[in-house]
Amino acid sequence: MTRAVIEAERLVKKFGDFTAVDDVSFAVPQGSVFGLLGPNGAGKTTIVRMLTTLAIPTRGTARVAGHDVVRAPEAVRASMGLTAQSATVDELLTGRENLRLIGDLYGMPRGQVRSRADELLERFSLTEAGDKVVKDYSGGMRRRIDLAVSLIAHPPVLLLDEPTTGLDPRSRVELWEVLRDLVRDGTTLLLTTQYLDEADQLADRLVVIDHGRIIAEGTPLELKNQSGATSLVITVSRHDAVAPAADLLRELVDGLHVDHDARRLAAPGGDVAALAQIASRLEAAGIEVDDLGMQRPSLDDVFLALTGHRAEETANEEAPV
Incomplete structure (x- = not known):
């Protein structure tokens, strides 16, 4: 049986009287793509923040690559890469300099950092742009360099929070292909998205989140079948x-x-x-x-049947951490 590399058990996160995440549990097998699907404000980003040790659960536990997010945060961070909603690279540095900077912060040997940076620039079709400053990159190029930076240390787990927000359709499709390649190479992906087509294209399994709770779980096909013939x-x-x-x-x-x-x-x-x-x-x-x-039925039909509203209809923003 394939072991779970990401596990959440009855996670709860409160901000005062507001419950952003309410009793959420799931397990992500190695080498798969797991999707957290829901509108803005549903609790997806708060779940990612707990899994990445950026927020402490109010209750419940979570483990990444076998490490508890509260008891062993450094081991958790060493086991994962994170691509947040907004690009986190330094726009005043070149793509290559960004990669080398993060490699140095990981404590990787200089020679290994240089070769890994060259490898990632080629993999993400950024070799020609590698020595240009990131502020001159297009939106799709910035997203690719951001993803490349998160992979510099060969993490077995990659968390992607709304990875294609703001990208044009062509850039989204190109990024999907990159993500499929990563999974074929054995990387485990946890993906949050409000885009139904993205979840349908990428996820092996999904949980649908609304108002902080899981309201449905299954493969895209299973969820479609639940909403009708x-x-x-x-x-x-x-x-x-x-x-x-x-x-x-x-x-x-x-x-x-x-x-x-x-x-x-x-x-x-x-x-x-x-x-x-x-x-x-x-x-x-x-x-x-x-x-x-x-x-x-489409996944949009699924979401409408489960929640009474379309996935693209946004809720209030999640409470800040």
Whole structure:
């Protein structure tokens, strides 16, 4: 059985009368990606701060690489890298200088620091930019150098707090590829995010956090299945075909939803046999379709079903530590 390298047991964090994290427990197996999913203010960052020894739990325990976050904070910090919400590199230094600075702070031998810096600059496609000051980097480049700095000492565990916030779509996809490479090499990732597509793309397992509590846990597929069955979805080619298609489909399915503007018709449930029957009837009626298939609930549907609001709807900011 794969051992857990990150463990939280009944974690609680209070700020006065405000409970930011309320009885949270989970375990992250080695070499996996574990996602903490929820809106701003849900408690995700507070959990990361406790795991990284930056905040002391009010109650409960946590361990990283077997080390207790309260009793052995130095060993915990030596076992992990952290990429926070905002880049923490020095903008007045070059990318290479930032890497060497952090390597020196870790007490790594100078020769090892130089070779590791070169290796990371190449890995993150920053070799040409390595000798430029970070303030001249693009947003995606700054995020990559920030991630590279967190890996300078080969940590087995990497905590990523909202790693792609503020990045354009292309930079996000590029960073996802880098993270997948790290996991393939054996790094264990704990990821906090409010982006449903990011969690779907990266996480092996998720917990959904809302108001400091875990409200659901499972793989992305398991969570989708919890929120409902698949739906039959048909998009007809012409607006004047929506009404006759709807009349036809109401004979075959229940709960039909019609979006005339999008030329889209959907109904809960269904299977391959029902889909084939619908396709045959539409063809016989001379109704052309652009798309016809079965659609699983999205993680956004999951979050809406669990909380009553969309994941992108932000809550109040978490209380400061």
